[in-house]
Structures are given as structure tokens and as C-alpha cells.
Amino acid sequence: MKNIKALFLLLALFSIQKNFAQVWVPDNGDGTYTNPIIHADYSDPDVVRVGDDFYMTASSFNCIPGLPILHSKDLVNWKILSYALPKQPPFDFFNKVQHGNGVWAPSITFHNNEFYIYYPDPDFGIYMIKAKKAEGPWSEPLLVKEGKGLIDPSPLWDDDGKVYLVHAFAGSRAQIKSLIVVCSMNEEGTIANNDEVMVIDGHESEGTIEGPKFYKRNGYYYIFAPAGGVSTGWQTVLRSKNVFGPYEKKNVLEQGKTTVNGPHQGAWVQTQTGEDWFIHFQDKGAYGRIVHLQPMKWEKDWPVMGQDFDKNGIGEPVTTFKKPNVGKKHPIETPAESDEFNEPKLGLQWQWQANSQTNWGFPSSLGYLNLFCLPTIKESNKIFEAPNLLLQKFPAEEFTVTTKMTFNTRLNGESTGLIIMGLDYSYLNLRNDNGKLYLNQKTGTFDKKVAESETTPVLIKNNIIYLRVKIKKGGICNFFYSLDDKKYESIGSEFISKEGKWIGAKVGLFALSEKVTNDSGNVAVDWFRVTK
Secondary structure (H helix, E strand, O other), rough: OHHHHHHHHHHHHHHHHHHHOOOOEOOOOOEEOOOOEEOOOOOOOOOEEEOOEEEEEOOOOOOOOOEEEEEEEOOEEEEEEEEEEEEOOHHHHHHOOOOOOOOOEEEEEEEOOOEEEEEEOOEEEEEEEEEEOOOOOOOEEEEEEEOOOEEEEEEEEOOOOOOOEEEOHHHHHOOOOEEEEEEOOOOOOOOOOOOOEEEEOOOOOOEOOOOOEEEOOOOEEEEEEEEEEOOOOEEEEEEEOOOOOOEEEEEEEEOOOOOOOOOEEEEEOOOOOOEEEEEEEEEEEOEEEEEEEEEEEEOOOEEEEOOOOOOOOEEEEOEEOOOOOOOOOOOOOOOOOEEOOOOOOOOOOOOOOOOOOOEEEEOOHHHEEEEEEOOOOOOOHHHHHHOOEEEOOOOOOOEEEEEEEEEOOOOOOOOOEEEEOOEEEEEEEEEEOEEEEEEEEEEOOOOOOOEEOOOOEEEEEOEEEEEEEEOOOOOEEEEEEOOOOOOOOEEEEEOOOOOOOOOOOEEEEEEEEOOOOOOEEEEEEEEEEOOO
């Protein structure tokens, strides 16, 4: 009887863990929440409410699938629902790793019973995709405005049927920046016209101003725009009775004396009960741009975000606050992290470094993930250029990743392992060296002038191995391995993780080879678990 009770307890625990993570849960269970609501890199978040459901998207840069769609019932508990961009065009460009390129700050809206996402690619222009359901299928990307350096688009369907688009500029491509313009669009929102009007030049008072979001309320047009820089700035709001201006401006959210640096760039959203909220990010270095939720209200037709602790008329971010009133209570839920690979598809937490190819790997019907050892890079110290790295975001400030894998190597020089990837990287490398398996730690940098270092290899006498990395506060990583999942040996040296190109550090798996053949070894990954 005790064994049966224990079994039911384990099944219940497993069921609970499937619904939310162990390492970061913002819902306090007492009607309050603690920021961040997502301690993971969902950069430049935008949110829309449709009925009783909230949907979020975010920048994805070169990570594929791109444009994540997250779903919530209460603005605090979120899960990954789908991706709107399974492959990124132009395909010949994004079949290769393009660190920092690709999908920059998108916007998501709901119009005429359809979801619209406008997203910028700073090298090609502004794209639009749409769908009847947030989970898809989404339409093929349509280039609505071609040009270099056009970023951060947000549409507005006006009361009179006219359509407008606001956007900013990336100085690295356009050679102009800290400017926000408004242009008109056709009725379908498929063509953005070349009739831009500058509504603000931020050089004098706003530093860098970008990331605009377009709204209308009480006869005013509003442009919410982050200013002052990603890690140091504030939230500026512009308003005007005329869509093309002139616009007044007001600083509505700042760091103040809080620890939340650069609180800005996000979305105003209203609950079905009439409450107003603002979702934004905070740049947290290696952890990426994590997501916060601020209470919001209107005073004299200006938004007031967070709480004005120092009474200077500008809101500051809250840490713990009462949850949004959405009319009912909803269960705790968090974005997926661990993966048992028992489903016939990858978990939604996973992304590749480029458009995925069929031969990189796929789930097996036997309950594991197959990754094939392929020569996608010519030199081992260029692993940051490997498109077939399977990675996920850091989910919390402190966490542990453990994975069980079976290395079915066929050829000399094949390798697999567990990797922390960013502008600096470090990984456990299990390699076939003339028929024997050796494990060591390799560490390097995105700066191609700096050589990769490695520790003395350890002979591994079993092709089944458990690899582990523990991440402590500050992104400090320590690696371990085991042959029985009981006794873990430390290996290598401490590594301080670093953010990637516009993204946070990521953790994941790889399988590589040194030469092209008509067959490849593989690694069978039994599970990948994220724990405290």
C-alpha cells in the first residue's frame, strides 16, 4: 500500500512540474506576484488581449523558430504557445548563423478577427504576418516596407478606417537614429507608404529613442517609446490630437531608487475588468532582457506606471504587487524548460541558431532525441557559428541543468556535449578520439582573435553519460559529469557566462563532426532537466 501511495505521489508531483517550473515562479499564490513575471530573455515584449486571453510576442533575432507566442490568462502566469516564424526569410541568408540579425522588436495586434505581427529585419525592412488563431498557422512574411535600418514597427487602425505605422531607425544600417516617424498604410495593412513624418528627434533630451508602440485613447494618439538606452533608460510617452503631431512628451517610468535598470519598451494592455497594466523588459546581462509587469493608471490623459515612490511625478517599478483582476483565479504556469523527449516533437523552449535542416536531428518514437554529428563548421573553435546548436534561454538567476545522453559515435572526431553559449562560451565536449571517448571543458569567445582553451581530456569508458552545469547568481557556471547519475565529478574551471548578440546567454546541446561522409554518428538524448 505504501508503494502505491508513493507512486501516486510521484505521479501527482510530475503532473504539477509539467505545469510550472521549479526555478522561477512569479505567482506567490496569495493574490500577489513578484517581478520579473518571466525571468528569461523575452526581449522587446508586446502584448495584446483578445477576450479573456493575453498573447505576447518578442524579438527572436537569429534564433529559429522565431517570434515566440506566449499565452496567459492573468498577465502573471505565462506558457509558450507556439512560434509565428518557423523559418526566417530570406532563407539563403538565415540558413547560416546571423548573430544579432533577424527579428528585432515586433508588435502584435488584433484587427478584424485576425492577429497581426509586424516585425523588422534591420537589413531588409518591415514584414507583416497574420493568423486567425495565435497558435497559427501564420501567413508567410510579407515585406510591407523595404529598406535598411527600419526597425520597431507598430500599426494603428484608426476609427475612420485609416491605417498608420510608426517606426524607428537603426543607426548601424540607416546612418540615422533616435528618430521616430509615422507613415500611412493601405487599408489592408500590407503596404507602408513613403510619406513619413518625423514626430520626435530624441537627440537633445531622450538620448536614444526607439521601440515605439502606437495607441489611441480619448481622442489622443499615443506613442509609447523607450529612451535613454537599453540598460540605463526610461519610458517616454508622446501624445497628440493629430496622428502626425505635433506631440507632447512625458517621462512616465524610471529606475529611481529601485534595482530595476532601464525599465522600458513594452506594451500597454487593459484587462477585461478595465484595469491598465504595462509590460516591459529589464536588461540583466547574461540573463537577457527579462519581463516585468507594472500597474498603470491614467491621470489627466497621461499614463502613470508603477508607483511614484519619490513623489517626483514619474513612476518606478514595483517588486511585489497585487495580481491583475481578470475576473477569476487561474493556475500557476510558467514557460517550458525541462524536456523528457517523450513527445513526437521538440518542446517549445528549444531554438536553433539558424533555419533548421531535417538532418540535424529529431525525436525518436522510443522516447529520446536524436542529434546527428554533422560538419556544419570547419574549426572547433568556431562553435558559435554552428547553426545546429539546440539551445534554450536561461530561466532563472540560479538553476541546474542535467542531461542524460548516449553517444553512438561512428567516426573519429565526432563530438557532442552540453554548452553555455553567449559572446563567451563554455562546454563539456565528449569526443571520439581514435575509437576512445574523452571528455573535457572547452572555453572561448565570440571575438575571433582570441583562441579557445581546453582542459586535459578525461577518458570515459561508457558511452552513456550524465552532464551537468550549475548556474549561480551572476551567471557563474560550474560543470560536472557522472556515469551513474549518483556520483558527480567536477570538471574544468568556473566560467562566467555572458550575453549573446542582443540576446541572453543560452544553454543546450550539440552534435558535430570534422568531415563529410555518407553516414553520421548520433547522440541519443534521454532527457534534459532544469532544477534548482
